[in-house]
Amino acid sequence: MINKPLIILTISLIMIIHNSLFSQSKKDQQYLFEIGLVDSLYSKTLGEYRKIWVHVPESVTSDKNKKYPVLIVLDGDTQLLKIRAILQQLEGVKVPEMIIIGVDNNTNRLRDLTPTKPHNPSPASPLPGGGEKFTQFIQNELLPYVDSKYPTTPYRTFFGHSIGGLLVLNSLFLNSASFNNYIAIEPSLWRGGDYDYLKEYSTYLKNTQFFQKSLFVGVANTMSRLNLNLDTTSVLKDNSRATEHIRHILTFAKTASETNQNKLNFDWKYYDNEDHNSVVLRSTYDALCFLFSWYPENKNDLMKIKNADTPVDEALNIFNKRNKELSSHFGYTVMPEEQVINRLGYQLLSMGQSEKSYAFFKINIDYYPKSPNVYDSMADYFESEKDKENALKYARIAYEISGEDYYKDRIKKLESNK
Incomplete structure (x- = not known):
C-alpha cells in the first residue's frame, strides 16, 4: 500500500532542501563585475x-x-x-x-x-x-x-x-x-x-x-x-x-x-x-x-622624468606640473594618484635611478601618510639598497597603520635576515 502522506512529506522536504541550496548558491554566486x-x-x-x-x-x-x-x-x-x-x-x-x-x-x-x-497636447x-x-x-x-x-x-x-x-x-x-x-x-x-x-x-x-x-x-x-x-x-x-x-x-x-x-x-x-x-x-x-582631452599624461614629460640625465628636482617639478594643471581644470586641488607615484618609483628603481626612485617614494609618503602601502614601498627601496635597518623601520610603520599579517610576516623576514 502506498503511503501518500509520506510521499508528500518526502517531496516537500526535497523541495525545501533544493530551494535552500539554490538560494545559497545564488547568494554565493560570484560575478565578473557588478554595477549599479x-x-x-x-x-x-x-x-x-x-x-x-x-x-x-x-x-x-x-x-x-x-x-x-x-x-x-x-x-x-x-x-x-x-x-x-x-x-x-x-x-x-x-x-x-x-x-x-x-x-x-x-x-x-x-x-x-x-x-x-505644447498648447494642444495629444490626449493619446x-x-x-x-x-x-x-x-x-x-x-x-x-x-x-x-x-x-x-x-x-x-x-x-x-x-x-x-x-x-x-x-x-x-x-x-x-x-x-x-x-x-x-x-x-x-x-x-x-x-x-x-x-x-x-x-x-x-x-x-x-x-x-x-x-x-x-x-x-x-x-x-x-x-x-x-x-x-x-x-x-x-x-x-x-x-x-x-x-x-x-x-x-x-x-x-x-x-x-x-x-x-x-x-x-x-x-x-x-x-x-x-x-x-x-x-x-x-x-x-x-x-x-x-x-577630458587635458587629462592624459604627457608622454614626453614621462619620458623626461625617466631619463637618467634629468636631475631629481627637475623630475619632481615635471611631475607636479601635471597636478597643478589638473587642479586648474577641475577647479579644486588634485592630489596625484598613490598608485601612479608608486609605479613610477618602482620603475625608476628597476632602471637603476636610486636617488630619483627614493624621491618619488618619499613624496608618496608626504601625500598619503596614512597608507601602509607607501611605507611598504619605501621598505622595498631600502631593502634594495641593503639598508635593512631602514627597511625594518618602514615595514614596522606599515604594520602599525594596518595591523595586517602581511606586514607582520615581512618584519619577521627582515629581522631574520639581519
Missing part, C-alpha cells in the same frame, strides 16, 4: 520617489578618503551599462575615475525630459513639459543627496540621449551652474511643437558666455533609412518632416561651431554608419575623450 547599486530618494519637487543606480569605482575600497567627479546619466536603466563599459576602458588613462549616477525615467519619460508643454500620448521641474529635482535634490552620501567632488558631467539630450542642452542654456560638461547624443530639438528649441538655443549660443563649460553633440545618420540620397549638406535644404530631426541637430552644431565669442568649449561628430540608438556607444567614447 540601487538607491532612491523622495523628491518634494516631483512629489514621488525616484530610483537611481549608483556605481562607485572599486578603488574607493583601498582609499577611504578618495573622492570622484560625478557623471549624471538620464535613462539610467538603459544607458548605465554602456557608459560603465566605456569608462572601464578609459578611466585612469584618458579620463578620471568617476561616480556614475543613473537616473530612472521609466515612469513618465516624456514628462521628465521635455522642457516645454503622455503629457510632456515637466523638464524644468525635473531639472530642479536634479539640481536641488539629487545632487545634494549624492554629495551627502557618496565620495564626490564638485566636478560634474551631464549625459542624455534623444529627449534626454534635449534636456541636457536645456540645462546648459538655462541652468548651467550645476555641471561642467554636457553630452547630448541625438538631442530631439525638433520636439518643441509651439516652442522653437533650435531658435531659442541658437540665441543663447550667440548672447551667452559659457566660461569653463564644455559640450559634445553626437549626430547619427537617420537619413539612410529614408532612401533619399541625402548627405549632411543636402539634407539641410530638405523640408520634409522625415528629415526634421537631423536637420535641427546639424543646424545647431553648425551654429555652435561658428559662434566663437561665447567661450563654450564645443565639439560635435557625425556618425555615418550609426543609427539613433547604436550611436550612443561610439559618440559617448568620443565625447569623454574630448571633454
Whole structure:
C-alpha cells in the first residue's frame, strides 16, 4: 500500500532542501563585475520617489578618503551599462575615475525630459513639459543627496540621449551652474511643437558666455533609412518632416561651431554608419575623450622624468606640473594618484635611478601618510639598497597603520635576515 502522506512529506522536504541550496548558491554566486547599486530618494519637487543606480569605482575600497567627479546619466536603466563599459576602458588613462549616477525615467519619460508643454497636447500620448521641474529635482535634490552620501567632488558631467539630450542642452542654456560638461547624443530639438528649441538655443549660443563649460553633440545618420540620397549638406535644404530631426541637430552644431565669442568649449561628430540608438556607444567614447582631452599624461614629460640625465628636482617639478594643471581644470586641488607615484618609483628603481626612485617614494609618503602601502614601498627601496635597518623601520610603520599579517610576516623576514 502506498503511503501518500509520506510521499508528500518526502517531496516537500526535497523541495525545501533544493530551494535552500539554490538560494545559497545564488547568494554565493560570484560575478565578473557588478554595477549599479540601487538607491532612491523622495523628491518634494516631483512629489514621488525616484530610483537611481549608483556605481562607485572599486578603488574607493583601498582609499577611504578618495573622492570622484560625478557623471549624471538620464535613462539610467538603459544607458548605465554602456557608459560603465566605456569608462572601464578609459578611466585612469584618458579620463578620471568617476561616480556614475543613473537616473530612472521609466515612469513618465516624456514628462521628465521635455522642457516645454505644447498648447494642444495629444490626449493619446503622455503629457510632456515637466523638464524644468525635473531639472530642479536634479539640481536641488539629487545632487545634494549624492554629495551627502557618496565620495564626490564638485566636478560634474551631464549625459542624455534623444529627449534626454534635449534636456541636457536645456540645462546648459538655462541652468548651467550645476555641471561642467554636457553630452547630448541625438538631442530631439525638433520636439518643441509651439516652442522653437533650435531658435531659442541658437540665441543663447550667440548672447551667452559659457566660461569653463564644455559640450559634445553626437549626430547619427537617420537619413539612410529614408532612401533619399541625402548627405549632411543636402539634407539641410530638405523640408520634409522625415528629415526634421537631423536637420535641427546639424543646424545647431553648425551654429555652435561658428559662434566663437561665447567661450563654450564645443565639439560635435557625425556618425555615418550609426543609427539613433547604436550611436550612443561610439559618440559617448568620443565625447569623454574630448571633454577630458587635458587629462592624459604627457608622454614626453614621462619620458623626461625617466631619463637618467634629468636631475631629481627637475623630475619632481615635471611631475607636479601635471597636478597643478589638473587642479586648474577641475577647479579644486588634485592630489596625484598613490598608485601612479608608486609605479613610477618602482620603475625608476628597476632602471637603476636610486636617488630619483627614493624621491618619488618619499613624496608618496608626504601625500598619503596614512597608507601602509607607501611605507611598504619605501621598505622595498631600502631593502634594495641593503639598508635593512631602514627597511625594518618602514615595514614596522606599515604594520602599525594596518595591523595586517602581511606586514607582520615581512618584519619577521627582515629581522631574520639581519
